[in-house]
Amino acid sequence: MAQAVPANQKWWGGGKSPFNVEYGKLMMWYFLMSDAFTFGAFLISYGTVRFSSNGWPDPNEVFKSFPGMGHANMPLVFVSVMTFILIMSSVTMVLAVGAGHMNDRKSVLKWLAWTIVGGAAFLGCQAWEWAHLHAEGAWWGRNPFHNFDGTEASTNFTNFFFTITGFHGFHVLSGVVINIIMFIMTYRGVFDRRGHYLMIEKAGLYWHFVDLVWVFVFTCFYLF
Amino acid sequence: MAHHETTHTEAHGHGEKKHFDTKPIWRTFWILLIITAIELIVGMFIAPHFHNLKLMFNILYIIFTGAKAFYIIAEFMHLGHEIKNMIMTIAVPALLFIWFIAAFLWDGNSYKNLRNNYDRYHKEATTTPLPKKAEAGHGEHSEHGAEEKPEAVH
Numbered sequence: 001m002a003q004a005v006p007a008n009q010k011w012w013g014g015g016k017s018p019f020n021v022e023y024g025k026l027m028m029w030y031f032l033m034s035d036a037f038t039f040g041a042f043l044i045s046y047g048t049v050r051f052s053s054n055g056w057p058d059p060n061e062v063f064k065s066f067p068g069m070g071h072a073n074m075p076l077v078f079v080s081v082m083t084f085i086l087i088m089s090s091v092t093m094v095l096a097v098g099a100g101h102m103n104d105r106k107s108v109l110k111w112l113a114w115t116i117v118g119g120a121a122f123l124g125c126q127a128w129e130w131a132h133l134h135a136e137g138a139w140w141g142r143n144p145f146h147n148f149d150g151t152e153a154s155t156n157f158t159n160f161f162f163t164i165t166g167f168h169g170f171h172v173l174s175g176v177v178i179n180i181i182m183f184i185m186t187y188r189g190v191f192d193r194r195g196h197y198l199m200i201e202k203a204g205l206y207w208h209f210v211d212l213v214w215v216f217v218f219t220c221f222y223l224f
Numbered sequence: 225m226a227h228h229e230t231t232h233t234e235a236h237g238h239g240e241k242k243h244f245d246t247k248p249i250w251r252t253f254w255i256l257l258i259i260t261a262i263e264l265i266v267g268m269f270i271a272p273h274f275h276n277l278k279l280m281f282n283i284l285y286i287i288f289t290g291a292k293a294f295y296i297i298a299e300f301m302h303l304g305h306e307i308k309n310m311i312m313t314i315a316v317p318a319l320l321f322i323w324f325i326a327a328f329l330w331d332g333n334s335y336k337n338l339r340n341n342y343d344r345y346h347k348e349a350t351t352t353p354l355p356k357k358a359e360a361g362h363g364e365h366s367e368h369g370a371e372e373k374p375e376a377v378h
Contacts, residue, residue: 011309019310029314040321044328051332054340054350060272075272080264087260091253094300098244148275150353201302208300212293219289223267224282 028202032209035171039213042167043220046160050224055147057157059222062138062145067128079222082125083214089118090211093179097204100197105186108200112183115207119176126169130162138162161221168210168217175210178203252299259288 011018019026050056060075067078092114099107137144143158182203191197263285271281298304303311340347 011307019313020307021310026310033314033317036318037320040324044324047325048328048332051329052335052339054336054347060268076264076268080260083260084257087253087256090296090300091249094249095246098246098249101244146354149351151350152354205301208296211300212296215289215292215296219263219285223263223285 022198024202025198025205028205032205035209036213039164039167039216042160042164043216046164046220049156049160053154053156055149055151055153057143057145057153058148059224062133062157063129063222065132067132076222078125078129079218082122082129083218085118085122085125086211086214089115089122090208092118093204093207097197097201100191100200103192103197105189105192108186108191108197109183112179112186112200116176116179116183119172119179119207123169123172123176126165126172130165133158133161164217165221168213171210171213175203175207178206248299252295255295256292259292263288 009016011020063079064073064075065078066072066074092111096108096111096115099111133139138158138161140159140162141155143153143155145153145157147153182200185191185199186197191199266281266284271278274281303314
């Protein structure tokens with residue numbers, strides 16, 4: 001938590017914490033930086049391969065299904081639901097962090113529970129999408145979709161899609177597990193005894209990062 | 225409008241006890257939601273009709289994505305409210321991405337051009353459209369499908 005800071009403070013004059021944040025939070029930021037470069041490497045290699053290809057499948061064609069709607073053509077509708085769920089769960093996470101600032105245990109529990117529900121819903125959606133694409137014949141090494149211009153597509157598209165959304169989904173899963181642990185710790189009053197809820201902030205940083213990565217995955221796979 | 229519901233967000237019920245202000249959070253939420261909605265409307269209804277403007281739409285998506293990333297990092301992750309030293313220790317390394325993206329996409333594009341120039345077979349194989357899908361295995365027909373007889377099979 002940033003303290004009230006006088007102007008022209010000499011941060012590097014010694015005797016102060018120059019970043020003005022707690023150690024664990026700073027380290028969470030640096031971990032997230034390294035994770036960002038991992039995801040960046042994935043997405044940029046996807047971009048490189050796509051730029052080196054003469055053709056690429058049309059996302060409006062690939063992602064056109066919605067659960068329970070059969071063969072109705074609803075491009076991008078399902079992924080917009082997933083995006084909404086993730087943004088919403090980010091909001092509930094901020095509210096949990098905010099409730100933690102006020103040492104309001106009940107509200108922390110409530111908002112954490114909603115965040116966990118949101119994360120689980122997102123994972124459920126992704127499971128459906130994977131199962132659906134798999135049923136259509138898409139998987140690592142198999143690509144039933146044709147390119148924009150009707151040429152035959154290589155398997156690069158499906159390989160990257162499943163690898164990157166899978167890696168992201170694994171992050172969501174670990175985020176849900178972390179949030180469940182936070183929920184249990186809050187429930188048992190660990191943070192009340194500690195006197196602060198800073199741990200919720202660190203879990204929150206991780207959760208928002210998952211949302212942030214989804215913003216890029218969404219653009220790279222579903223819009224471009 | 226006849227049935228006027230007061231939308232009661234739970235956040236307001238609790239948020240005003242002490243100093244934690246939920247207003248900027250909901251503002252950020254609406255910004256993210258509206259940007260995503262615009263992206264989706266463009267992606268679903270507008271872009272498919274203008275394939276030759278694909279580059280322009282992609283630039284638009286990049287700007288929107290950057291804006292969303294900024295709001296998530298600055299507001300949800302609270303980085304915008306930390307002190308400048310802290311912001312710089314995150315922001316400066318992230319600038320590497322600019323080089324990273326430019327260099328690798330350039331490289332991919334260059335590889336495509338070289339390959340198309342020097343590997344005629346590759347170029348032909350990847351730019352010749354497949355014959356229209358003749359359903360239910362008339363395998364030998366697909367050979368002649370090249371001279372475009374759309375729907376004739378049905």
